[in-house]
Amino acid sequence: MMTSKAITMKVNGRDERLTVDPNRTLLSVLREDLELTGAKPGCEAGECGACTVLVDGRPVNSCMILAVEMDGTDILTIEGLGGEGALDEMQQAFVDHFALQCGYCTPGMILMGKALLAENPCPSEDEVKEFISGNLCRCTGYENIVRAILAVAARNRG
Amino acid sequence: MKEYSVIGHSVKRIDAREKVTGAAKFVDDLQFGRRTLQVKILRSPHPHARILSIDTTGALNLPGVKAVVTGRDKEAGGKMGLYLADREVYAGDRVRFVGEPVAGVAAETLQIAEEALKLIRVEYDALPGVFDPVAGARINNAPLVHEQPSPTDLWWQGMHCLTTKPSAGEGTLLHDYLSGYTCAPFIHPVPGTNISNHFKLRKGDIASGFAEAAVIEENIFYVPHIQHCQIENHGAIALYDQAGNLTLWASSQSPNAVRKILSEGFNIPMTRIRVISSYVGGGFGGKAGVTTEGLVVPLAMKLPGYHIKLALTREETFQTTFVRQGLVAKLKTGVNKEGRIVATEVELFWDAGAYTEYGVNMTRSGGYCASGPYLIPHMKVDSYCVYTNHPVGGPMRGFAMPEIHWAIEQQMDILAEKLGIDPLEFRLINALREGSLSSYGVPMHGATLVDTIKAAREKCGWDEPKPAPSAPHKAVGRGIACMFKAPSMPPNAQSSAVLKFNEDGTVNLLTTASDIGQGAMTALAQIAAEELGIPIEWIKTNLPDTDYTPYEWQTVASRISYSAGNAVLRAARDAKDQLEDVGAKVLGVQREEVAIAEGFVYALNNHSHRIAVRDIAMGFLTEKGAIGAPVIGRGQFVPEGLTGLDKDTGQEVGGGKGPAPFYTYGTQVADIEVDTLTGEIVVKRITAAYEVGKVINREMCAAQVQGGIIQGLSSALFEQLILENGKPLNNDFVDYKIATASDIPVMDIILLETSPQPDGPFGAKGVAEPTMVPTAPAIANALYDALGIRIKDLPMTAEKVLAALKEKEALGC
Numbered sequence: 004m005m006t007s008k009a010i011t012m013k014v015n016g017r018d019e020r021l022t023v024d025p026n027r028t029l030l031s032v033l034r035e036d037l038e039l040t041g042a043k044p045g046c047e048a049g050e051c052g053a054c055t056v057l058v059d060g061r062p063v064n065s066c067m068i069l070a071v072e073m074d075g076t077d078i079l080t081i082e083g084l085g086g087e088g089a090l091d092e093m094q095q096a097f098v099d100h101f102a103l104q105c106g107y108c109t110p111g112m113i114l115m116g117k118a119l120l121a122e123n124p125c126p127s128e129d130e131v132k133e134f135i136s137g138n139l140c141r142c143t144g145y146e147n148i149v150r151a152i153l154a155v156a157a158r159n160r161g
Numbered sequence: 162m163k164e165y166s167v168i169g170h171s172v173k174r175i176d177a178r179e180k181v182t183g184a185a186k187f188v189d190d191l192q193f194g195r196r197t198l199q200v201k202i203l204r205s206p207h208p209h210a211r212i213l214s215i216d217t218t219g220a221l222n223l224p225g226v227k228a229v230v231t232g233r234d235k236e237a238g239g240k241m242g243l244y245l246a247d248r249e250v251y252a253g254d255r256v257r258f259v260g261e262p263v264a265g266v267a268a269e270t271l272q273i274a275e276e277a278l279k280l281i282r283v284e285y286d287a288l289p290g291v292f293d294p295v296a297g298a299r300i301n302n303a304p305l306v307h308e309q310p311s312p313t314d315l316w317w318q319g320m321h322c323l324t325t326k327p328s329a330g331e332g333t334l335l336h337d338y339l340s341g342y343t344c345a346p347f348i349h350p351v352p353g354t355n356i357s358n359h360f361k362l363r364k365g366d367i368a369s370g371f372a373e374a375a376v377i378e379e380n381i382f383y384v385p386h387i388q389h390c391q392i393e394n395h396g397a398i399a400l401y402d403q404a405g406n407l408t409l410w411a412s413s414q415s416p417n418a419v420r421k422i423l424s425e426g427f428n429i430p431m432t433r434i435r436v437i438s439s440y441v442g443g444g445f446g447g448k449a450g451v452t453t454e455g456l457v458v459p460l461a462m463k464l465p466g467y468h469i470k471l472a473l474t475r476e477e478t479f480q481t482t483f484v485r486q487g488l489v490a491k492l493k494t495g496v497n498k499e500g501r502i503v504a505t506e507v508e509l510f511w512d513a514g515a516y517t518e519y520g521v522n523m524t525r526s527g528g529y530c531a532s533g534p535y536l537i538p539h540m541k542v543d544s545y546c547v548y549t550n551h552p553v554g555g556p557m558r559g560f561a562m563p564e565i566h567w568a569i570e571q572q573m574d575i576l577a578e579k580l581g582i583d584p585l586e587f588r589l590i591n592a593l594r595e596g597s598l599s600s601y602g603v604p605m606h607g608a609t610l611v612d613t614i615k616a617a618r619e620k621c622g623w624d625e626p627k628p629a630p631s632a633p634h635k636a637v638g639r640g641i642a643c644m645f646k647a648p649s650m651p652p653n654a655q656s657s658a659v660l661k662f663n664e665d666g667t668v669n670l671l672t673t674a675s676d677i678g679q680g681a682m683t684a685l686a687q688i689a690a691e692e693l694g695i696p697i698e699w700i701k702t703n704l705p706d707t708d709y710t711p712y713e714w715q716t717v718a719s720r721i722s723y724s725a726g727n728a729v730l731r732a733a734r735d736a737k738d739q740l741e742d743v744g745a746k747v748l749g750v751q752r753e754e755v756a757i758a759e760g761f762v763y764a765l766n767n768h769s770h771r772i773a774v775r776d777i778a779m780g781f782l783t784e785k786g787a788i789g790a791p792v793i794g795r796g797q798f799v800p801e802g803l804t805g806l807d808k809d810t811g812q813e814v815g816g817g818k819g820p821a822p823f824y825t826y827g828t829q830v831a832d833i834e835v836d837t838l839t840g841e842i843v844v845k846r847i848t849a850a851y852e853v854g855k856v857i858n859r860e861m862c863a864a865q866v867q868g869g870i871i872q873g874l875s876s877a878l879f880e881q882l883i884l885e886n887g888k889p890l891n892n893d894f895v896d897y898k899i900a901t902a903s904d905i906p907v908m909d910i911i912l913l914e915t916s917p918q919p920d921g922p923f924g925a926k927g928v929a930e931p932t933m934v935p936t937a938p939a940i941a942n943a944l945y946d947a948l949g950i951r952i953k954d955l956p957m958t959a960e961k962v963l964a965a966l967k968e969k970e971a972l973g974c
Contacts, residue, residue, distance in 0.1 A: 034190075035192075038192060039183070040183065040186065040187075040189075040190035040192075041182075041183025043187070043189075043190075043392070043393065043442070044189065044394070044472070045392045045393070045394070045475065046475040046893065046894050047474065047475070048475065048893060048894070048895070050475075050893065050894035050895055051392055051475075051894055053392050053393075080183070081181075081182065081183035082182070082183045084182075085182065090178070090181065090182070094181040094182065095181075097177070097181050098173055098174070098177040098178065098181055099173070101171075101173075101174065101860045101861060101864050103174070103177060103180050103181065104443075104678030104679065104680070104864065104868065105391070105392070105393070105440070105441060105442050105443045105444075105677060105678030106176065106179075106180030106181075106185050106440060106442070106678070107187060107391070107392045107393045107442030107443060108392050109180050109181060110181075110183050113181060131902070132902040132903050132905070133902075133903060135901075135902045136901040136902045136903040137901075138902075139390075139392055139894065139899060139901065140392065140902075141389070141390050141391055141392055141443050141445070141868075141872065141899065142443055142678040142868050143864060143867065143868050143871075144864075144867035144868040144869075144870055144871030144872070144905060144908070145871065145900075145901070145902040145905050146867045146871075146905060146908060147864060147867065148902070149902060149905075
């Protein structure tokens with residue numbers, strides 16, 4: 004019999020105390036226990052990136068990571084971006100550049116954009132493409148997503 | 162040209178805010194609390210077998226299991242299908258493809274449901290399978306995928322897949338053929354064979370056509386099965402309540418079609434079935450018709466009051482939902498010495514898989530479009546939809562057009578080279594033009610291929626030298642491909658819309674069109690806002706809910722902007738008429754002396770004499786009493802003049818337009834670089850020109866082209882669902898690669914409006930699917946230009962390129 008474990012993690016700025024089975028993924032705990040459904044299941048094998056969230060600022064496939072390993076971490080999902088009814092600049096850039104169609108890969112893509120610019124504020128076009136190449140999108144052809152991320156980078160450079 | 166305030170502008174997507182914040186709910190995001198049960202499906206390991214017995218006792222006895230269903234249960238429903246009723250939700254006495262549902266389990270948790278599957282015992286008797294459409298089409302010489310029951314068998318009696326009743330005196334619209342399955346009148350199965358539809362077209366006189374030819378080329382082209390790969394897997398949730406009402410939450414492109422098929426299959430009246438489509442995480446045709454929705458229904462009927470939830474895994478989506486069907490295309494084409502195509506003989510063998518929800522109709526579309534966008538006086542076309550023991554073929558972006566253009570557009574280049582004519586010029590010589598006679602004998606209108614060829618030519622620098630290769634072992638090539646596509650649909654594919662005004666002047670736009678990412682909600686709101694003269698921010702487009710949103714045939718065929726757009730336009734006119742009527746009375750002027758702009762009804766002779774729409778949306782209260790009533794706009798649309806094709810000749814019957822209200826034309830030019838050491842093709846640039854009649858939203862329209870190009874590029878270079886004796890070998894994203902951000906070329910996109918569609922809203926035609934059609938053959942033609950090698954079977958992998966290079970060297974040419 005599996006032993007559940009108590010963990011504490013900060014999710015979108017709030018402390019969450021949870022008791023989880025050791026075989027559960029971060030994705031399932033976010034979606035089912037915390038009802039944060041912005042991170043999406045797409046392959047549950049770490050191949051599509053739809054479940055991307057930021058853990059201590061770094062992007063991870065939440066389908067590939069166990070929730071029990073998240074004790075003491077700080078997690079950001081799409082629901083925690085922006086605030087007070089205002090969009091984050093990356094969210095706004097996706098709106099402005101038509102960088103979404105069906106919207107399913109969008110939360111993951113936006114968080115990848117945030118992670119990239121945190122790490123590299125002035126990426127080249129090729130660096131953007133490389134950075135998001137683990138996140139699949141079947142609708143947009145990626146072009147507008149790349150444009151949106153580059154636009155935020157350009158604005159931040161002033 | 163008329164100035165529009167909303168149409169043609171790059172209005173931001175009205176669903177964007179929900180989608181960037183995580184607020185948009187997809188079907189798997191919906192939560193219904195504790196009375197939710199999880200479903201897992203036991204699937205056939207065999208491509209073709211008889212089911213001798215099923216024992217579900219072990220599964221039923223497992224604690225936490227609430228119900229198990231098999232095809233033998235009374236709740237399992239009957240035969241169903243969109244055009245040809247050949248499917249059951251759960252296999253009856255036979256399985257016909259690897260992954261076919263055999264049993265379903267509803268349990269308290271996914272883990273218990275998975276455990277339960279292992280406890281179900283099924284005894285199979287394996288049967289020989291059909292894995293090749295050409296062999297499978299042979300008469301009396303192939304195993305039959307669907308047995309031939311006696312017409313007196315009870316199970317099919319009374320089944321019908323089109324409930325459209327014929328008007329008096331026209332005879333029946335329905336006929337019964339092939340294994341006793343009932344099908345639509347434009348589908349022609351060949352009884353006693355695996356051919357579920359034989360589309361025949363005979364135009365002119367093929368023998369005398371070839372007699373005029375100076376050059377005749379014969380080639381065979383192959384298209385493998387591929388998957389739509391929507392990033393959202395398929396899923397459905399059903400609730401059958403204690404009063405007998407079925408509610409189904411689905412990720413669906415066609416909620417009305419789902420309701421209809423399930424109503425017939427499970428014998429439930431439509432008033433008791435409510436289909437709600439959440440946001441759809443990508444469709445591309447794969448979420449049209451019924452795929453997974455039926456699986457939860459029998460379990461829900463066994464367990465009233467529970468929410469029965471099924472979420473497919475990626476592996477299940479790959480092989481048990483629709484795939485794009487395979488094709489073997491045999492082309493024989495003759496050209497005279499002036500470079501005019503005089504004759505074409507085409508045989509198309511569609512590998513339709515075990516069942517054929519849409520395959521039969523793609524066979525028809527592929528058949529009547531077998532000329533490509535060219536004028537060919539003499540044609541003989543035989544297009545066969547062939548049952549095989551492969552995954553179920555369904556529609557995918559382009560509906561047979563990417564498949565046939567893969568063949569046609571390479572054939573064009575092969576012929577042009579034989580004749581010593583530039584391939585672009587060769588296409589200009591043969592392009593369909595205004596009044597050209599279509600393959601089915603109707604004059605073509607709005608035939609704008611030439612406009613797109615010329616625009617692409619100029620933009621890509623066709624007549625200028627190609628860029629130099631980036632390394633000595635690399636070669637560059639440039640290739641062109643053209644396309645045309647009509648919305649493939651029965652003549653009676655209808656749309657309807659309701660515009661419901663609220664007390665503050667805002668509007669709910671109700672349709673059952675699905676926004677599958679293409680932007681339907683925004684485009685339809687733009688059409689309504691333009692016609693009503695109100696800001697687009699006042700309009701909310703609702704998601705489909707068959708209890709409340711009016712009928713829409715399906716969100717397929719790139720027909721929503723056109724067909725639902727027309728319904729919305731008419732609903733807006735209806736509402737506007739009511740507003741102007743009340744407005745004129747309130748303003749005290751004549752009815753024809755008012756108009757609406759920026760949210761006000763105003764007097765034409767004095768624009769400051771006006772009243773806000775919000776003040777009259779519910780009628781207006783004066784000292785003398787009330788004027789008007791709540792405004793509600795109603796619009797319906799069915800294309801006028803569409804007619805059928807003769808069963809034996811494919812020629813138009815009835816003196817109408819034939820099967821298509823319009824065609825969209827386009828041209829793409831690919832610039833590629835090939836590494837001769839690795840065989841890798843890198844697409845550097847795609848120039849794409851489309852004539853769309855009228856752009857509703859420029860950025861969204863261009864985004865459709867971008868997405869289509871990349872999907873086309875992905876199918877050209879990477880994609881094939883590898884099937885070994887019917888078993889998929891690469892059913893995940895590790896082994897089945899799709900294009901990533903690293904693969905995208907420069908995309909130069911030209912949107913032309915040279916021929917507004919006379920019955921399109923503001924002149925619009927469809928564009929979403931045509932964008933994918935010519936990319937693969939343009940790349941193939943560029944590969945030939947680069948290295949003189951021609952690959953006729955998709956995809957053009959590095960291995961194939963290297964093998965072709967070796968073969969070429971061995972031949973010393």
